[in-house]
Amino acid sequence: MTNSAAISLFRSLAREAKHLNDYNFRSYAVRRVKVGFQKSRELQGEEAAAAMKYGQEQLKILKRQVILGDLYPSGRSVMESA
Amino acid sequence: MLSILARRSVGRVAMARAASSSAAGTTDAPSSFSHDKMETDKRYQTSQPVPDSLLRGDDGSPNNFSIRGQFRDGRAAYLDMSATTPLDPRVLDAMAPFMIGSFGNPHSRTHAFGWESERVVEDAREQIASLIGATSAKEIVFTSGATESNNMSIKGAAHFYKKRGKHVITTQTEHKCVLDSCRSLEHEGYDVTYLPVMEATGRVDMDQLKAAIRDDTILISVMAVNNEIGTLQPIQEIGELCRERKIVFHCDAAQMLGKLPIDVNEMKVDLMSMSSHKIYGPKGVGALYVRRRPRVRLEPIFSGGGQERGLRSGTLPHSLCAGMGAACALAEKEMEYDHEWVSYLANKLQTAIEERIPEVARNGDPDHNYPGCLNYSFAYVEGESLLMSLKNVAVSSGSACTSASLEPSYVLRALGVDDELAHSSLRFGLGRFTTEEEVDFVVELLEKHVARLREMSPLWEMVQEGIDLKEIKWSQDAH
Numbered sequence: 001m002t003n004s005a006a007i008s009l010f011r012s013l014a015r016e017a018k019h020l021n022d023y024n025f026r027s028y029a030v031r032r033v034k035v036g037f038q039k040s041r042e043l044q045g046e047e048a049a050a051a052m053k054y055g056q057e058q059l060k061i062l063k064r065q066v067i068l069g070d071l072y073p074s075g076r077s078v079m080e081s082a
Numbered sequence: 083m084l085s086i087l088a089r090r091s092v093g094r095v096a097m098a099r100a101a102s103s104s105a106a107g108t109t110d111a112p113s114s115f116s117h118d119k120m121e122t123d124k125r126y127q128t129s130q131p132v133p134d135s136l137l138r139g140d141d142g143s144p145n146n147f148s149i150r151g152q153f154r155d156g157r158a159a160y161l162d163m164s165a166t167t168p169l170d171p172r173v174l175d176a177m178a179p180f181m182i183g184s185f186g187n188p189h190s191r192t193h194a195f196g197w198e199s200e201r202v203v204e205d206a207r208e209q210i211a212s213l214i215g216a217t218s219a220k221e222i223v224f225t226s227g228a229t230e231s232n233n234m235s236i237k238g239a240a241h242f243y244k245k246r247g248k249h250v251i252t253t254q255t256e257h258k259c260v261l262d263s264c265r266s267l268e269h270e271g272y273d274v275t276y277l278p279v280m281e282a283t284g285r286v287d288m289d290q291l292k293a294a295i296r297d298d299t300i301l302i303s304v305m306a307v308n309n310e311i312g313t314l315q316p317i318q319e320i321g322e323l324c325r326e327r328k329i330v331f332h333c334d335a336a337q338m339l340g341k342l343p344i345d346v347n348e349m350k351v352d353l354m355s356m357s358s359h360k361i362y363g364p365k366g367v368g369a370l371y372v373r374r375r376p377r378v379r380l381e382p383i384f385s386g387g388g389q390e391r392g393l394r395s396g397t398l399p400h401s402l403c404a405g406m407g408a409a410c411a412l413a414e415k416e417m418e419y420d421h422e423w424v425s426y427l428a429n430k431l432q433t434a435i436e437e438r439i440p441e442v443a444r445n446g447d448p449d450h451n452y453p454g455c456l457n458y459s460f461a462y463v464e465g466e467s468l469l470m471s472l473k474n475v476a477v478s479s480g481s482a483c484t485s486a487s488l489e490p491s492y493v494l495r496a497l498g499v500d501d502e503l504a505h506s507s508l509r510f511g512l513g514r515f516t517t518e519e520e521v522d523f524v525v526e527l528l529e530k531h532v533a534r535l536r537e538m539s540p541l542w543e544m545v546q547e548g549i550d551l552k553e554i555k556w557s558q559d560a561h
Contacts, residue, residue: 032419065175
């Protein structure tokens with residue numbers, strides 16, 4: 001079920017996730033957003049609405065945590081200085 | 083003008099360097115170290131003259147064992163999830179308001195500050211109860227961590243039921259706090275049986291357990307997933323046995339919570355210790371599940387205002403409780419995907435280690451385990467040296483996990499692992515935030531450094547020539 005609201009939510013989440021400061025959190029968030037949308041692709045009706053609402057809450061949380069991560073940066077990981 | 087700019091930029095560079103070196107996970111040698119001191123220290127004088135090229139380590143010869151300058155900059159890749167886990171950003175988000183504006187004491191009954199803090203504590207209780215399948219949230223008691231929960235349950239249950247008997251059974255691979263609590267019970271006059279585990283796997287033998295039960299046994303304590311080798315114990319079987327014989331069953335589920343499904347009613351667990359910082363929650367808080375039907379009673383170890391049903395007095399850290407609740411709710415939702423990811427990484431790591439590095443031994447049970455905790459012994463390699471060469475990876479060795487002594491780990495010893503193999507063991511902890519690149523990185527490093535350390539070892543040379551090391555009569559041993 002293609003839904004422009006879902007696609008737009010996915011794009012916002014994916015974009016925010018890339019801004020996370022910490023290497024491990026960023027890698028997890030990018031992966032988790034992708035998998036989350038893949039697994040809920042077939043949802044319909046009430047379940048789909050609940051999933052959208054959940055996604056919107058998570059977007060707010062993600063935005064706050066991106067800011068916090070920039071205020072208190074973790075420092076570069078060895079994996080980033082390959 | 084230019085000189086002022088130059089000075090400012092130098093200052094900024096110096097600050098940046100200082101800041102980057104003080105960032106978490108990177109440290110240089112302590113300031114008391116100096117190459118000059120080492121040159122003149124008699125303890126480090128060699129007995130034979132060493133060729134200069136070998137000392138400098140820069141002649142490019144094939145037997146160049148130096149690893150100077152080979153490390154990358156930055157914080158190490160974290161592969162020690164069994165020791166602790168990072169705080170999930172979503173959990174931090176749930177905790178933040180309660181560390182800023184909503185700071186009230188949850189036990190204050192007379193104003194909104196107290197009411198809102200109490201609300202979040204009760205919500206957290208529900209979230210934890212839901213994760214473990216507890217019948218009611220009232221069965222959850224917040225503590226300062228799994229260590230306190232273990233102490234509370236073992237000492238509390240033993241003291242309450244002392245009229246029924248004085249025998250306690252536990253295993254040899256339990257966490258130090260359980261073993262130490264049992265030792266303190268022994269000092270008080272209780273009899274404690276420390277059951278050995280099956281050597282190949284680290285699991286409890288049910289027949290041995292049944293044989294160890296006496297008429298006056300009041301408590302059995304077995305951990306669900308071992309923190310060093312990841313072995314999963316037969317908790318449901320033990321629970322059924324205890325229910326049959328009317329023995330209180332305590333289970334330390336700190337490493338199993340949120341990673342494998344738990345149902346305290348199916349497993350017939352009476353007391354269960356839980357830790358927050360193993361499931362991406364904050365450190366400093368944990369919980370204890372205390373069954374109400376059939377009722378399990380404990381003698382509290384804290385005296386005070388009678389909070390937490392009288393079992394654990396003290397003001398609750400409502401922000402930490404909120405964190406633990408959020409971590410549990412998250413774990414419930416993410417358990418399936420986390421398990422999928424951790425199993426995928428563990429499989430990758432296991433296959434790579436076993437295929438690319440010869441003479442390795444897995445410590446633990448390959449069938450009944452939590453995949454995220456892998457413990458490998460690398461034969462003919464010294465554990466400390468391997469750890470030092472894995473400077474860019476944060477792992478823990480299988481020994482000295484709980485103390486600073488050089489004794490090999492008691493868990494590995496209970497598995498019957500040789501002292502030398504126990505010293506050369508590493509424990510890898512994989513989790514939600516571990517990346518595939520980190521696993522590939524650690525495998526590459528392991529392959530390189532295990533080979534390098536073995537090249538240095540005369541024992542390895544002998545093994546390659548086919549000599550059986552056990553048959554050698556060392557001249558220093560013969561007296």
